[in-house]
Amino acid sequence: SWTPGNVVDDLVTAVREQVGQDRVLCALSGGVDSSVAAALVQRAVGDQLTCVFVDHGLLREGEAEQVEKDFVAATGVDLVVVDARERFLTALAGVTDPEAKRKIIGEQFIRVFEQAARDVVGRHGRSDSDEEHPVKWLVQGTLYPDVVESGGGEGAANIKSHHNVGGLPEDLQFGLVEPLRTLFKDEVRQVGLELGVPEGIVWRQPFPGPGLGIRIIGAVDAERLAILRRADAIAREELTRAGLDRDIWQCPVVLLADVRSVGVQGDGRTYGHPVVLRPVASEDAMTADWARVPYDVLAHISTRITNEVAEVNRVVLDVTSKPPGTIEWE
Numbered sequence: 001s002w003t004p005g006n007v008v009d010d011l012v013t014a015v016r017e018q019v020g021q022d023r024v025l026c027a028l029s030g031g032v033d034s035s036v037a038a039a040l041v042q043r044a045v046g047d048q049l050t051c052v053f054v055d056h057g058l059l060r061e062g063e064a065e066q067v068e069k070d071f072v073a074a075t076g077v078d079l080v081v082v083d084a085r086e087r088f089l090t091a092l093a094g095v096t097d098p099e100a101k102r103k104i105i106g107e108q109f110i111r112v113f114e115q116a117a118r119d120v121v122g123r124h125g126r127s128d129s130d131e132e133h134p135v136k137w138l139v140q141g142t143l144y145p146d147v148v149e150s151g152g153g154e155g156a157a158n159i160k161s162h163h164n165v166g167g168l169p170e171d172l173q174f175g176l177v178e179p180l181r182t183l184f185k186d187e188v189r190q191v192g193l194e195l196g197v198p199e200g201i202v203w204r205q206p207f208p209g210p211g212l213g214i215r216i217i218g219a220v221d222a223e224r225l226a227i228l229r230r231a232d233a234i235a236r237e238e239l240t241r242a243g244l245d246r247d248i249w250q251c252p253v254v255l256l257a258d259v260r261s262v263g264v265q266g267d268g269r270t271y272g273h274p275v276v277l278r279p280v281a282s283e284d285a286m287t288a289d290w291a292r293v294p295y296d297v298l299a300h301i302s303t304r305i306t307n308e309v310a311e312v313n314r315v316v317l318d319v320t321s322k323p324p325g326t327i328e329w330e
């Protein structure tokens, strides 16, 4: 029978068999999936694991701190933080096509990990035994729905290249350890609790690997990221304050960076950007309905964003279910 304890035992055994004595790297994003995957691999192979947290500059407000404080404090994992913000911005400059963005972000991720792997090997010395046990494996928090939607499942259409499946370059230097690839989100959360991952992380809403890069419709740059980051933080704060975190699956905030509309503020005309609120209710992200967030909560979010984020003068609500709309706009 399915219990979190049984599943943990089985997955731990499978990870040990897969990686043997080799060193393992984990792409820690701070999300539920990568955190639970890391905690599981830590349980399986202990200090053979080094977690790498890439700050790709596409993160939301406060996310780096959540990983460095909450997760490390709870698990004691070996964590390396890589500041790759400039690198990602440069690679993404001028790119507007969603699949191109996803591919670039996925490729850059792997390059950064390859460098991190060399650094980890260097840090542990180059003795004979280390050469026998090189960094050979990369942990990814891929879930069953990611596998299906990237065309990995039988007969599945390729809808989007998910960052952690479809966007991998062909000359990949690592084997993949994907201990969660048979699980749905609710199962991952149960496994996480079983492993002692902090509740604040276990119950965190999903956030895509390519981050804010696929929530800016248009080219990504530092200024646009800063605008979206502020708007997103306000929306999250108000939804949390209203006690809605467990009622809605997630609420992407999308910046329509190439769209402007006329507004009025004080006694001046504005010509700013719209942001879209995309609150959804879902069980597993395969299908979703738009979440009926109370009007007064939406009003608070709208007022605060337009007051506090100077470049945004209009807030709109996405009332499309999935299908036909996907949850993310790109």
Ligand code: XMP
Residues within 6 Å of the ligand: 149, 160, 161, 162, 163, 164, 206, 207, 208, 209, 210, 250, 285, 286, 322, 325, 326, 327, 328, 329, 330
């Ligand atoms: P869509 O937009 O396909 O999103 O309806 C379904 C769920 O997956 C998340 N998502 C991603 N997660 N890497 C991820 O780890 C990705 O590239 C990616 N793209 C979308 C999305 O936030 C939603 O929860």
